[in-house]
Amino acid sequence: MPLTTDAKGVFPIAPTPFFDDGSIDVSSIDRMMDFYLGCGSTGVTVLGQLGEASKLEHAESIDVAARVIARAGNLPVVVGVSAPGFAAMRALTQDVMAKGAAGVMIAPPNTLRTDDQIVTYYRQAVEAIGPDVPFVLQDYPLTFSVQMTPSVIRRIVQDLPSCVMLKHEDWPGLEKISALRAFEQDGSMRHISILCGNNGLFLDYEMERGADGANTGYCFPDMLCDVVRLTEEGKREEAHDLFDAHLPLLRYEQQPGVGLAVRKYVLMRRGILSSAAQRKPAAAMSAQARQEVDHLLGRLGRRDRRAAGLVG
Amino acid sequence: MPLTTDAKGVFPIAPTPFFDDGSIDVSSIDRMMDFYLGCGSTGVTVLGQLGEASKLEHAESIDVAARVIARAGNLPVVVGVSAPGFAAMRALTQDVMAKGAAGVMIAPPNTLRTDDQIVTYYRQAVEAIGPDVPFVLQDYPLTFSVQMTPSVIRRIVQDLPSCVMLKHEDWPGLEKISALRAFEQDGSMRHISILCGNNGLFLDYEMERGADGANTGYCFPDMLCDVVRLTEEGKREEAHDLFDAHLPLLRYEQQPGVGLAVRKYVLMRRGILSSAAQRKPAAAMSAQARQEVDHLLGRLGRRDRRAAGLVG
Amino acid sequence: MPLTTDAKGVFPIAPTPFFDDGSIDVSSIDRMMDFYLGCGSTGVTVLGQLGEASKLEHAESIDVAARVIARAGNLPVVVGVSAPGFAAMRALTQDVMAKGAAGVMIAPPNTLRTDDQIVTYYRQAVEAIGPDVPFVLQDYPLTFSVQMTPSVIRRIVQDLPSCVMLKHEDWPGLEKISALRAFEQDGSMRHISILCGNNGLFLDYEMERGADGANTGYCFPDMLCDVVRLTEEGKREEAHDLFDAHLPLLRYEQQPGVGLAVRKYVLMRRGILSSAAQRKPAAAMSAQARQEVDHLLGRLGRRDRRAAGLVG
């Protein structure tokens, strides 16, 4: 089932589980996938920015994607294929689509500056991977240093029919969602799915601006699913209450560098990953940082029972 | 009274109040200063990054600084003097020190890259303003694109006795505070004051890492004062409870671009500023953004009575 | 006489002459201006990127501009007014226009990224300085990190009638000149003057692409005047012969950082400046660099008599 512009809900960004020795932890992949499905996810994204994709050999990347796809049942799996060259991007795309991926995600190289450079890059990327492969446009200036205006996104959407989703991670980004939805309203841009990243830091209001859901790796994807659901059910204050309870931890995990260590640590505490290990080179979490995360979990546990009892 | 390395507590970053026609609103300066003093601030910083300093004529800058200083009583006033050239920096420094400023704040130009370039820049800045003027080192990579390692900060502190304070706004930044305090412990760096900026997004844990307080412009400086005080009194959970109540709004205000509009709007709602106007060119707040801020204030009002009743 | 879109020939970028103690060397300004006029310049630009403008107090800037204007006779004088804030830009513009400047030059702040940000910046700048002040658009990505496509330049030219000249310093830049002239041909952009900077590194072919002349500070502006004249007279190979003779030195002077020291040193050797001093902070020229420049001058002297006998 290819990814379409109708995608909604929560696509967690899956981390790649490793054992302490750096080898891939396949059983954790399975457990993680079962957890994602169990909590109401509507899709999954692997080998994204925080999936440690750059530390995987090509064959390992294919294996990880294949395992995720096999365990995802009917849910669409998106695979990150960003690469410094179109040859590597095409090779990875062909391999994962053959394994059953629903689409791929492409981030812009951080050398792009002008509007035309950005649009041209995506045209060339589509030429490389083929026009029949659905792709997700990743818009994350904080990490990639590439700034796409709503007009640039519209040009990409209008030029490239295989663009079906925006992974919206601009910051600030609320007005951008409104601008894109206004383009759809005035007929100047076709509809696409907008799922929000950046750890969901503004998911509460992004949903109200017209986003279709979340596409991020926060260590409580079940909370993301609930917030999306509550918002759709019109239970606004309940959605905010739940979101606000998580915000102190979510903000902590959103920090670049240390964030992935926090995420894996909490997923381990939750029993989803067997280890919090990252493959080298990795930024470790200091003892004090761990105490802070434990403290945040302890406080969260008083407002969301899913966080209760995770730390001694 | 010159600024010293003993500075502690909260130095709000003062916005520059304007009337709707762009002229400076002097009575709002007075009211704002009275508010700062009344809620327990221990100093004030003017003409910082979000003080719209670049929209002021030189003479206006002096007038604003002078007014703030006159109203600050015994509290130290720090004036931002960052400038593209050392001539302008020196001229502004001389003028505000003559008016009674306690020190100046200097941000690095965003062309600096290597460690040596950064250290050299501050050496030259001190040569320009004179070694007797206490200065605050502003470390804000998110805005200035200049990355200072703890070692670089140590070099600046050790080389330049007039460096008395770090405005700490690195992100992530908790480990940096720990690293700097460890330098002090092992005797490789003299003690300096560390006050935290970046809208206080991590003030809760920064205090626990060894920061001396806050130096930022969040629209509830009274909350910042309370969090610093509660932490110092050892009331850890109370401090976190109060901080967490504000985090949804604080995060919203921390957004670049729209943040200043939010800040001024809330200060107006609180009766501190007579207008939320920015001098042109300015990023306006959309109607929907205003509704979101009102919503955030409404929710906050249920947990902090200072926010209650601010919006209809 | 205001600057117009008909500007042609060579506008040297004037350095600011200092004595060794850092004070402004007014008699060197006069001598330099007489030299510029004597060798066929058609205008002059002061307080540009390499005019050490950021080291001048506001009053000094006005004085330097006024002196240059007074000595320039009927030639138009353009003054660089780039500033971090529109207030300073407006103040400097008003002061120098009152002194008789023909127009101002505005470089983009290096924070601009998207096409819209660039266009908006120039709109706001014109709002600040007034729509009646002719301005030069400076396009120098190597120094300012701002990339303007031909389309962006066209938008600025079409939106802002007071844009009369492009200081073309993109690199590579030959195709950009062709693109802009093609816009004029197809009627989608009105005509503007294009003068070339970047030390004239491609002036030979830029003239053949449709540039109107040079606007740069190379230490032999008389060579620039000759190359422009020879090209206009159709003496192509003569123009290239002269240009190529200078290319080794021109390339050396084009280096960022050390370039200004080389320029001032040669102008001193030529008897135009009384000192090669820069105001602090300045990148000095090493002994070996001076020997290299002397060597380059010695070799040049065998092909251009104006360089003969300058060094022992």
Next chain:
Amino acid sequence: MPLTTDAKGVFPIAPTPFFDDGSIDVSSIDRMMDFYLGCGSTGVTVLGQLGEASKLEHAESIDVAARVIARAGNLPVVVGVSAPGFAAMRALTQDVMAKGAAGVMIAPPNTLRTDDQIVTYYRQAVEAIGPDVPFVLQDYPLTFSVQMTPSVIRRIVQDLPSCVMLKHEDWPGLEKISALRAFEQDGSMRHISILCGNNGLFLDYEMERGADGANTGYCFPDMLCDVVRLTEEGKREEAHDLFDAHLPLLRYEQQPGVGLAVRKYVLMRRGILSSAAQRKPAAAMSAQARQEVDHLLGRLGRRDRRAAGLVG
């Protein structure tokens, strides 16, 4: 024969020859290698920045490297292995070292900023590829936006014994060579080979500063060999005369983007490549650019017979 710190002379950067249909042109590889050997090269570098490495599948990269190695006889072949992740870097390194490469070249990712980040990156890279693989440190700020001070290079050289060569492409860069050689003199840094890149734009004076030769892809590597040889023989003015004759074309080819097209075009004109084709996506050379290159070749042919008769 592994690459050592004694490397001298000229290591041309080999382009990857393609047929017009994008397939690899093996016979041109052979012809190019024979030409390099015949004109006095002392080594070769493949899959560098302008070797279109990012457009090659992994297997193709290995094939190209293997073919070059097979044809290089006793000459050392360096292979570019820069990659976004250490897994890909290690895989490519292992494969090409197994094929007989003498060492690898590693460029820094353009996200590095602080001194520590740069040093750490190279430590991690050596950990990934193994400490027994000689590597070339590529220092090219203009392209990679990473600025390495002489002190940083010294730290890398001292920490990592497998660093045997610096591909020096900083600009300006003359003082950097002097600084590094001074480190060797004062005993604070062990000796390494320094070969110059950046198309050889300052090779004339770089040799006099202490460089060991050139490591760049200019379309007349035979000129580079002559300049290096003449300098070593003490024929200074002859070396400069030859260099200066090529400078107009060399400067033209040094332009980013269009440079590779120029290089391949001239190599085709010289009968070394059968086609000037680049694999897509590629920046084409305009008709006018080709006329300019022809003009430059025509003029060069009057001073260097190797360029004579290349264009009709």
